[in-house]
Every structure is written in structure tokens, then in C-alpha cells.
Amino acid sequence: MKVLIFEDEAPAARKITKLLGEYDPDIIILDVIESVSDGFRWFENNDLPDLIISDIQLSDSLSFELFNQLQIKTPIIFTTAFNEFAIEAFRHYSIDYLLKPIKIEMLSKSIDKFKDFGVRNNTSVNFDAIINKLKGQSYRNRFLVSYRNGLIPVDALEIAYFYSEDGVSFIMLKDRRKFIISESLDNLESQLSPANFFRANRKFILSAESVVKVEPYFNQKLIVKVVPESPSDIVISKLKASGFKGWLDT
Numbered sequence: 001m002k003v004l005i006f007e008d009e010a011p012a013a014r015k016i017t018k019l020l021g022e023y024d025p026d027i028i029i030l031d032v033i034e035s036v037s038d039g040f041r042w043f044e045n046n047d048l049p050d051l052i053i054s055d056i057q058l059s060d061s062l063s064f065e066l067f068n069q070l071q072i073k074t075p076i077i078f079t080t081a082f083n084e085f086a087i088e089a090f091r092h093y094s095i096d097y098l099l100k101p102i103k104i105e106m107l108s109k110s111i112d113k114f115k116d117f118g119v120r121n122n123t124s125v126n127f128d129a130i131i132n133k134l135k136g137q138s139y140r141n142r143f144l145v146s147y148r149n150g151l152i153p154v155d156a157l158e159i160a161y162f163y164s165e166d167g168v169s170f171i172m173l174k175d176r177r178k179f180i181i182s183e184s185l186d187n188l189e190s191q192l193s194p195a196n197f198f199r200a201n202r203k204f205i206l207s208a209e210s211v212v213k214v215e216p217y218f219n220q221k222l223i224v225k226v227v228p229e230s231p232s233d234i235v236i237s238k239l240k241a242s243g244f245k246g247w248l249d250t
Helices: 010-023 036-045 063-070 084-092 104-117 127-135 185-191 238-248
Strands: 002-006 028-033 051-055 076-080 096-099 142-147 150-155 159-165 168-173 178-181 197-199 204-207 211-216 222-226 234-236
Touching (some): 002 010, 010 051, 010 104, 028 036, 051 063, 063 238, 076 104, 096 104, 142 178, 185 197, 185 204, 222 238, 234 238
Antiparallel strands (some): 142 150, 159 168, 159 204, 197 204, 222 234
16 A cells, blocks of 8 residues: 655654554555645656545645645545544544544554545545635635735736736736736635635636636646736646646536
8 A cells, every 4th residue: 555644743754654554564655745835746746645644734734725626536534633623524524534643543443444445435525615614714805906106906806817927926807907916826825715716836826717718738738728818828737637627617
């Protein structure tokens, strides 16, 4: 069995690795990943593991956001030090979890459960709902941007897409007006409704209404045409392609 671990605390990662070895010395640990951004890079360049063991809060964001965006089709055992409110969210959405500190008995039962389901079982999980429960989040619907000598509000419904160029973030509106925004795309992504916006790649966050055409690209990637026309090509990776098409189709 090939296992991928998401854990940003080194002692916890070492403990999980040790416990996996006690459970089955033949388990292969593919990697230990500390952040969501590193996770995106890993999945871009590697095949899916048989099982993922993941902390919830990584060094830069919630791991849910990575798995939701990529539509990962691998069973996941979550580890958490969150309170009972979070645990109820897991129970409601049928996610297996381990409450820290993790013990061998707990880990063994979770892995046995996934073995019974089959290592490629695809559990249907509403990650958006869980993220909202954990964050108590209401998404931003207005952005304040600089304009001439002052500031003006921009409604989220006016936005065609966000993009980054030479380290600067921009908002492109549907009426073709463009504004600089002081926040990074990583920060903006967590504030936007996933029903309306999709992180296409490192440089673009798209609104559904901006997409006018999706074309096949080499190596099973996609290239996206938007209105207003984007300043550079918008390429969706092979790994994100299925999730992107599913997002457009909902």
C-alpha cells in the first residue's frame, strides 16, 4: 500500500510514519507534505496514492481546499485536534478521522475500514459544506479597490476573473475595467465562493460566467477562453481538468 501524508508538524509526521510501520512494515510512505501549495505541486507530478492521511490545518490553509479543488479520488483519513463541532461535521459527511494524539489502535481501525471499502473507493464528500462549517465562513461579495485618488467598491458579481502578473494581482471586470488589488490570489481564493469561482492555476481565478469556451490541450490539459480576453493563456492541468469540467457543469 502506498500512503501519502499531509502534516505540517514534524513530530506528528514522524509518529504517523512510525505507527504505519507498526501496522504494516510493507507500507510505502510516498512523501510527507506540509502545505496546500506543496500538495498542488506534488499531485501535478505524481500518480495518486492508495491512501492519504491528512491533517486538516496545514501550514498555509485547510487541506480540504486542496482535495476539493483537485477532486481527489483516493480515500482519506483525516487527523484533527479540532473540537467536537468539527467532529460532528465529519460524522455528518461520513469522513473517517483520527483525533490527536493518534494511537496505533485508532489508526489500525481506520486503515482496516478503508481496506474493507477497497483502496480505490471514492467516498462522496461535500468538502465545501465542511469547509464552511469549520470556518464559519461567509464569502466576500464586495472588494474595495484603488481608483484615481480614491477607492471604489466592486461587487463580486461584476468580476470576470482575477489574475496575477509579475507579482501583482488584478481584478478584471465583465465590462473590461481592470483594477489592481493588494491581496494575493492565494488569499483571495479562500474568500471566494467555490460555486462561482475556480482557481484555474497559479495565475488565474475564474468566474463561471467569464468562460466562453474550453478546448483540449496537449497531455490531457485544457485551455480556457474567457471574456474579456485574458492577458495570457489559461491552462488547466490534467489533474484539475475533471474538477474544472464538473464545476462548469453544476
